[in-house]
Amino acid sequence: MPSSSQMAAGDPDLAAAVRRARKLLHRRALVAAAASMVPVPGLDWAVDAALLSRLIPQISAEFGLTAGQIDQLDPSKREQVQKAVGLVGSVLIGKLITRELVLRAAQTVGLRLTTKQVAKYVPLAGQAVAATLGYATLRYLGEQHLRDCVQVVQEARLQLPAPASISTARK
Template sequence: MPTSLQMAAGNPALAAAVQRSRKLLHRRALVAAAASAVPVPGLDWAVDAALLSRLLPQINAEFGLSAAQIDQLDPNKREQVQKAVSLVGSVLIGKLITRELVIRATQTVGLRLTTKQAAKYVPLAGQAVAATIGYATLRYLGEQHLKDCVRVVQEAQLQLPAPKASR
């Protein structure tokens, strides 16, 4: 299966949005990895949910797919976007991202998260495994969301917003 960057090939604006989003994703995944290494029950789940509930709206905005951006589109284009979102099957595009939505999305990787919980209680090696799984889990969820955003933008032939000034 192609990556989000491969899917965006041929469209420089779309590829740039993917790269900006991946940079955000990488930073958040490092924070998730650090939280996963701490042997406090439930801390990593709370951190993952908080990170995703902030990250996903930022990614949506990079692609012009936040709820506010979609509401500003003309009615025909808005309908195209809604159809594309339905076709892709994402529950995280064009919606207010709540903790419940994030938890529903993370249930797809529930086994990894359970393994991460168990591994962190093994001194040193277990914490390293938990951190690695924490990083990989957040990257996986983020990459899946990026692919959904790319597919929606391509399907709806949506014009991307101008990139924000450097962060």
């Protein structure tokens, strides 16, 4: 399966949006890794859910695919985007991100999350494994969403929002 960068190759605006989203994803995954090292039951799950509930809309915003951005499109373009979302099969694009949606996405990597819970109670090595799995899990879910966003933008031939307007929307 091609990465989001490979999928965006040839379109400089789309490639730039992927780079910005990946930078954001990397920072959040580092936070998830740090939370995974703390041996408090359930803390890392709560942190992962909180990070994902903020990260997914931020990634979507890079591509003009938040619910608000889609609502502002003209009706024909909105229909194209909705058809593309249906083709991709994403449950996260253009939706208000709720705890239930985050948990549904996390179920796809349930074994990693369970292993992370068990591993962190083994001194040092286990915490390192838990941190690695915490990073990899968030990174995997974010990259999956990134690929979905790129595919929807390409299918719908969507014009990306200007980067400056994205940073003001985040505040």
